[in-house]
Amino acid sequence: MVKKSWGFATLAVHGSGGHDPATGAVSPPIYQSSTFAFHDSQHGADLFSGAAEGYIYSRILNPTTQALEQEIALLEKGDEAVVFGSGMAAITNTIITLCNSGDNFVSSRTIYGGTHALYLKVMPRINVGVTEVDATDLNKIEDAIDDKTRFLFIETPANPTIEIMDIKACAEIAHRKGIKLVVDNTFATPYLQNPLKLGADLVIHSATKYIGGHGDTVAGIVVGPTDIMTEMRKGVAQDIGAILSPFNAWLLLRGLKTLPVRMDRHCKNAMRIAQFLAFHPRVEKVWYPGLRTHPQHDLAAAQMSNFGGMIAFDIKGGLEEGKRMIDALELCTIAVSLGDCDTLVVHPASTIHSTYSPEDREAAGIKDNMIRLSVGIEAVEDIIEDLTLGLKKM
Numbered sequence: 001m002v003k004k005s006w007g008f009a010t011l012a013v014h015g016s017g018g019h020d021p022a023t024g025a026v027s028p029p030i031y032q033s034s035t036f037a038f039h040d041s042q043h044g045a046d047l048f049s050g051a052a053e054g055y056i057y058s059r060i061l062n063p064t065t066q067a068l069e070q071e072i073a074l075l076e077k078g079d080e081a082v083v084f085g086s087g088m089a090a091i092t093n094t095i096i097t098l099c100n101s102g103d104n105f106v107s108s109r110t111i112y113g114g115t116h117a118l119y120l121k122v123m124p125r126i127n128v129g130v131t132e133v134d135a136t137d138l139n140k141i142e143d144a145i146d147d148k149t150r151f152l153f154i155e156t157p158a159n160p161t162i163e164i165m166d167i168k169a170c171a172e173i174a175h176r177k178g179i180k181l182v183v184d185n186t187f188a189t190p191y192l193q194n195p196l197k198l199g200a201d202l203v204i205h206s207a208t209k210y211i212g213g214h215g216d217t218v219a220g221i222v223v224g225p226t227d228i229m230t231e232m233r234k235g236v237a238q239d240i241g242a243i244l245s246p247f248n249a250w251l252l253l254r255g256l257k258t259l260p261v262r263m264d265r266h267c268k269n270a271m272r273i274a275q276f277l278a279f280h281p282r283v284e285k286v287w288y289p290g291l292r293t294h295p296q297h298d299l300a301a302a303q304m305s306n307f308g309g310m311i312a313f314d315i316k317g318g319l320e321e322g323k324r325m326i327d328a329l330e331l332c333t334i335a336v337s338l339g340d341c342d343t344l345v346v347h348p349a350s351t352i353h354s355t356y357s358p359e360d361r362e363a364a365g366i367k368d369n370m371i372r373l374s375v376g377i378e379a380v381e382d383i384i385e386d387l388t389l390g391l392k393k394m
């Protein structure tokens, strides 16, 4: 029996339902089956009409992905979750669930470059409008909402600038205007931040990141109230078909067991590294919400239980110096993605945020001399030694 009252770390280990009753297997079984046999033809008809409950076909429901959905809903303090084959699929299915052709939504402008690309390339084709605003300015959000706006989307902490948005204040505006608030909680994870408890309607994750935690799976998650999640599952997701495979769901269930332990180390290492970078003569500015110099440090302290594993820093110099610094690193891996056990380093402007025009990038605060670090769980002294080497070669 799973108890909702269990602490986060207990739910992370046991939240998917415990031992398999049939065999006693402690690790949940992987139901690697596309289809499920009916008892007889009437049973098949009853499953399709809704007169009976059960499994039909893995694009519709699979026991392993369902176990993951149950656990993540508990961790995010929501009614239900739906899992997808990627974070982008989770975002796309959310937009299509909440909007019809002719509607629009308002989004924070500092977001993952792939989400920005989805807005630019796909939304015009389905006639859904997007207005990107500086969501740290609540007046700008309010001004952008009109009678066709269906939801407000924010990413906090934001990719890649680690800007913080005020979830409670955004929820208050959204609800006063009669729209939903959707929060991309990828950078924080449910361990550090529960947007639903702060008033958000839906939470999205790229589970590729901290939830999987080992850089071996691409996956997405949406969590929210039963009415919206039922509409998403039955009205949109099963027909679009961007599903997660049972094996990848199992990898995420395994990853979740250690999420609190990994996050504690990510946060501890990141704080030490942010303090190291802040005093380095070749670093112009460090963006880490745990530092008092971060413009939204107090807000981060109020809505997050710790400050996360992501750091951005502006080096003294431009793109060439940045490239020299990154290329000199020996331990840190030059790669996109984040939330892995390994420390990952990337130059956002020339990679993940090259989907922005130079003007939009500047407006979003993504500078050419900004480097993003996804701090891993290695020995922090070794990461600092590697960064010292890179900054010296700059």
Ligand code: LCS
Residues within 6 Å of the ligand: 086, 087, 088, 089, 112, 114, 115, 155, 159, 184, 186, 187, 205, 206, 207, 208, 218, 219, 220, 336, 337, 338, 352
């Ligand atoms: N939301 C956020 C905040 C992300 O950082 C990403 C991917 C996504 C959604 C999309 O998730 P995916 O489909 O990749 O699972 N962020 C990436 C990044 O910063 N580098 O590579 C991918």
